[in-house]
Amino acid sequence: MNAKKLTVIPIFILLVSSIAVVYAMWSETLRINVTVNTGEVNVEIVDAYTSDETPPPWGKKDKNATPTAWPSCTDFEYTGEGWVAVIDGDLEMKNLDKDVAWAEAWISNDKHTAYVKIHNGYPGYEVTLSLEIKNVGTIPVFIDYYIVNGTTLTEEEIEENNIVFLDADGDCEPEVLIQLYDFLGEQIDPGQGRESSWRIVVLQPAEENSEYVISVRLVAVQWNESIYYKE
């Protein structure tokens, strides 16, 4: 019995080795080792200030502004953040001889939000907000659009209509407006920045001792995905 087993094993080995000979194949292997390190899209607000930052009586004389156009009820749309109307128009500026209101601006810790607060505002008061943004990432970006109180605005829309009226209570009587400065569609390369100034006006329907919130979001998009990118 053991002798039989001993005979079978070498026969099996012989069979296996003969199969190996049949399947022998000469070959060589070449390789490519790939490492992909991705970059970063990162835009920050590096500076924010207003044209009237010093409280009275040491500040500048106030400026007033009146819009040359006024929205109708059909111009307003509810966005979840109030009623918004975007129409074409301009502002008629007027210098006053008194310093009554003032406005301050600051930036959040993550440098993604700028805040403006108008103190002692009154109908007609105008203040200019200046913003400086910088591409601190490694990929070029475009500012593709603004979102003003929930309304998305592209360059095309802003070229046609650049005054945004905000109506907090939905009575078709806007309390504040913001005139947008257009730097949409401009490529901002890593390390580069853009500066802009936007006018904010308190309108006649504004109520006393009230707070009105304007939120403007700037949406930066990596250049090749931007709606403005042209190959």
Added chain:
Amino acid sequence: MYIGKSIIGVFIALVMLASIGIAYAMWSETLRINVTVNTGEVDVEWSKYWSNDTIEKPEVPLDVTTVKIVEERYDEEGDLIKLGVTIENAYPCYKVGIYGMVDNIGTIPVKLLSATLIYDGKKIPLELCKWVDLDFDGDGEPELNVHLGLSEDGGKDGIQIDPKGYDTYELVIHVKQNAKELATYKFEVEFVFAQWNEVP
């Protein structure tokens, strides 16, 4: 008496055997063939390599994404067998072609037997002209995909490379929307070239 008979018996037997031997005698000559088999060699190497990465804005100049190809490994004969590709500062939608020219420096025609994508301990067969997704974090949303193609068919004979011939392969790497910022993705592609008659 007995001894004498036995001796006679042995003698007769010897005579009989000798006569049989004479009957079977045959004249003969031997011819031989001496065979020497000198085997050839299957041997390939990366002879040239480059990428099609461009400077995005030459006028600035602004080169957002860079591609560096280095020679990573040689075999004992000094043939280049491994390339190292590093893509820096990539972003979604970025796509680049890596080109590697394969020279047959052996004496036997070879064919591409297999190409295999190796990453995260996985081995995925890479077929020519077919995109393959790479999902590094296993969330079902691939971060990269790659495409292998025969960019230049040196001998106009498909994947076969004759001795002293070449083929150029193109490995396209595409960064997909799900790629994370400031992340590193690594993979390897293994090309096996085998003697031509064994590859279907």
